[in-house]
Amino acid sequence: MxxxxxxxxxxxxxxxxxxxxxxxxxxxxxxxxxxxxxxxxxxxxxxxxxxxxxxxxxxxxxxxxxxxxxxxxxxxxxxxxxxxxxxxxxxxxxxxxxxxxxxxxxxxxxxxxxxxxxxxxxxxxxxGQPMLGWADVPLARAMDTLELPLPGAPTGTGMGNPHCTFFVEDAEAVDLATFGPEHEHHPLFPERTNVQVAHLIGPDHLRMRVWERGTGVTLASGSSSCATAVAAARRGLTGRHVRIDLDGGTIDIDWRDDGVHMTGPxxxxxxxxxxxxxxxxxxx
CATH class of the missing domain: 3.10.310.10 (Diaminopimelate Epimerase; Chain A, domain 1)
Structure with missing residues (x-):
């Protein structure tokens, strides 16, 4: 602290x-x-x-x-x-x-x-390695983090802070100013959560937008990018090495045996x- x-x-x-x-x-x-x-x-x-x-x-x-x-x-x-x-x-x-x-x-x-x-x-x-157990995200009760019991079946991931990733048809169409705070403060997340919406552009290539807890809509988020890459790989949407296009530019995420490596300017x-x-x- x-x-x-x-x-x-x-x-x-x-x-x-x-x-x-x-x-x-x-x-x-x-x-x-x-x-x-x-x-x-x-x-x-x-x-x-x-x-x-x-x-x-x-x-x-x-x-x-x-x-x-x-x-x-x-x-x-x-x-x-x-x-x-x-x-x-x-x-x-x-x-x-x-x-x-x-x-x-x-x-x-x-x-x-x-x-x-x-x-x-x-x-x-x-x-570092993502935290995939419900208590490590953390969530309010025991459940499978791959598909959380919320509309849209998002994936929960801990990267030292909590993340909730929704895979949608079009991330651009989501009203993050409303969608983000609704989920940041959901009772399922005792420490609140960061919220991502993402869709697949092509092989190992994602488009993502983010609502950060305690801040709001941001042009990019490193931990959110890591969480989204991990969630996409777990769900079989991508491999473990992906490019993610954010509002502020593109970041490279590589989930290796020793942790999630994030590279960008x-x-x-x-x-x-x-x-x-x-x-x-x-x-x-």
Whole structure:
């Protein structure tokens, strides 16, 4: 869990940088130097796209004794998320550029994830093995996760956070703004759930759109892409190595014996400083 130490910002403000992976955008705050630690109230204020900076998730970089760094993730509503695949790729790329290395390890609530430069500006992260048992997703009661007892018979998958994947005739036709929250808050999901709608484009090629719990519709989601690839393979719709077209671009997912490998581009957009006045107001 995040170590929330205090709400009071320093007089010099709080430095951050903005990154995105396929339009899935993040505010990243490097706390390895011991700079001010933000609270959920401040997270929500930073996430406001009109009065703050705006993001799908916020990632905190902290020191770790057994990995190159530890990551803690917040959703835009201030709630914690155990994992965030695209943010992990973004921070991995940032740290590889910073250190000149081509491989690093990052600790999340999911465990220690291995990250590497995949060439051509791409970054690969092994997101670990999917969790397929009902208690690990988690779901509210025992059931087969391949086809959940909901209209549309979606597949449940745990990737450190819960996922519910619907395979539909046309993902573009689904009103995610309504469909997403209806299922995010369904009683079947005690920790809420991320919601994906996907259809098959061609052999090992999927089109997917996503509603992220605590955030809403996003242009991409790394853990959702992993969950959708796993669900498609389990249902015999694809093999274990697929391309997924998201609203923000295309990602490569390869479910190997040692975990689900996710490969895609990242972008470092800008650096900034949150003023002490903004942080003081946000903390109230």
């Amino acid at each position: 995040a170590r929330i130490m205090r709400d009071a910002p320093s007089s010099s403000g709080l430095r951050f940088f903005k990154m995105h992976g396929l339009g899935n955008d993040f505010v990243v705050i490097d706390q390895r130097s011991g700079s001010g630690v933000v609270s959920p109230h401040v997270v929500r204020a930073i996430g406001d796209r009109h009065r703050g900076v705006g993001f799908d998730q916020l990632a905190l970089i902290e020191t770790d004794t057994q990995a190159d760094a530890r990551l803690t993730f917040y959703n835009a509503d201030g709630s914690l998320s155990a994992t965030c695949g695209n943010a992990t790729r973004c921070v991995a790329r940032h740290l590889m550029v910073e250190t000149g290395r081509t491989a690093i390890s990052l600790r999340t609530e999911r465990g220690v994830l291995q990250c590497e430069d995949a060439g051509d500006g791409q970054t690969r992260v092994n997101m 990242t972008a470092h957009v800008f650096d900034g400083t949150l003023t002490s006045a903004f942080l003081t107001g946000a903390a109230k």
